[in-house]
Amino acid sequence: MRAFWSYWHHLPTLKDRYSAKQNAFGVLRMALACGVIIAHAKPLGFGEPSIGWGFSSEQSDLGTMSLYGFFLVSGFLITESGLRHSFRQYAWARFVRVFPGLWVCLLVTALVFAPLVALYERGSLDGFWSHPDGPFDYLTTNWLASMEQFSISGLLTGTPFGQMMGGPSAFDGSLWTLRYDLAFYGIIAVLIATAVLRRAPRAILLLAAICYVFILRDLLTAPDWTSRPPQHGAVGPFPLIGSFAADWTLYLGFLFVLGAAARLYPHRIPMHGSLAALAAALLLASLTFGAFVAIGPPTIAYLVLYLAVALPQRLARFGRGRDYTYGLYIYGFPVQQIIALLGAAQFGLFGYIVLSLLGTLLFAVPSWHFVEGPAMRLKHRPPVGKTYRRRHGDLVSGRRVPRPTFPGMSPSPLARSTPSRRPPARHSRTAAGRSAGPRRSRQLSYRDLEQLLEERRR
Secondary structure: OHHHHHHHHOOOEHHHHOOOOOOOHHHHHHHHHHHHHHHOHHHHHHOOOOOOOOOOOOOOOHHHHHHHHHHHHHHHHHHHHHHHOOHHHHHHHHHHHHHHHHHHHHHHHHHHHHHHHHHHHHOOOOOOOOOOOOHHHHHHHHOOOOOOOOOOOOOOOOOHHHHHHOOOOOOOHHHHHHHHHHHHHHHHHHHHHOOHHHHOOHHHHHHHHHHHHHHHHHHHHOOOOOOOOOOOOEEEEEOOOEEEEHHHHHHHHHHHHHHHHHHHOHHHOEOOHHHHHHHHHHHHHHHHHOOHHHHHHHHHHHHHHHHHHHOOHHHHHOOOOOOOHHHHHHHHHHHHHHHHHOOHHHHHHHHHHHHHHHHHHHHHHHHHHHHHHHHHOOOOOOOOOHHHHHHHOOOOOOOOOOOOOOOOOOOOHHHHHOOOOOOOOOOOEOOOOOEOOOOOOOOOOHHHHHHHHHHHHO
């Protein structure tokens, strides 16, 4: 036993191996986004259960496991952002990352994709604009990512997915997870505002433990160990964003909280290839024999974290400066629906997947370069007034805005403590060794030191 504990304590940890600039989270997020598109190939293109459904004894599928990985990475990176930024900066950064790309996608779906589908299916736009679930209702209902309306004007009934669902099918079904993302972002925002994230991180561990207790309850109360997680009803509805499925809230929330806990306690998580092999073996065993409900989420979480630090460092450049992941996520479903409508299933499963990935990239790439990228460049310029900029400086250039002075107004302590650019005059020494000339105040605040360094750089 002593040898085991000695071996355990000498293993490298996540803190030892993780670097904010040298990690593979970018390539993993891209792989997970492609995994969702591949998982949707069978239901959208052929009207069949998702890939991995049969292999896992109907416990899960490739899309669900990709979602688990997504929320794990999201919890890790969003918590890292919360530790670096103030509440205002964090909230603004999340807004510009999610909503500009989403709004353009909704516009393209409602005003470009949907009219073209109507013309293809019906030969005209008669009744398209005035339909009770028309394109303008689609925009006004979903603009805050609530996604309460998925179909548009009763279209896409003849697609394989529409026939499987027995009626009009969704144009962009993948967006159902956005409300969960935003809800978990909001939880981190509350933890930032209350200083819990920095001062009481054990609250995250407690939340993870509570979630896992409920997951174990689902496993122990299920008819058999190969049952899918039961549905526990809805949470909500909440104003503007609607309701949440309780089972998805629990499982996606658990993965998000695991990612947050990993970022807060990286020194407590050993990272070694043998442990990753053990996690992979447990994951495969749970998919084959059962208990994936309880074993799958933590093993997927460990494998994603291990790959993020163990993959070659040259992959760290992947996605840096050009992140097409979000575009793949928001455009993948409508592109797959349209190419299925056009009969892409005739090329077989592999051909349909290739067409889906290439077609989605045609929209994901311009989405980044013309919408998401320009919006992300604004994340360091939150919409603040002159008072905030005067106190904290210009967030883009890092240069402070000078405080105005008025006749009869004494200069600020910063102005008094800032040295002039003229070289200091030499003063004779007194007998006590003190300078006879004027002396600079030694009691400088942190902002004063910042200004001194800025003056030297100039």
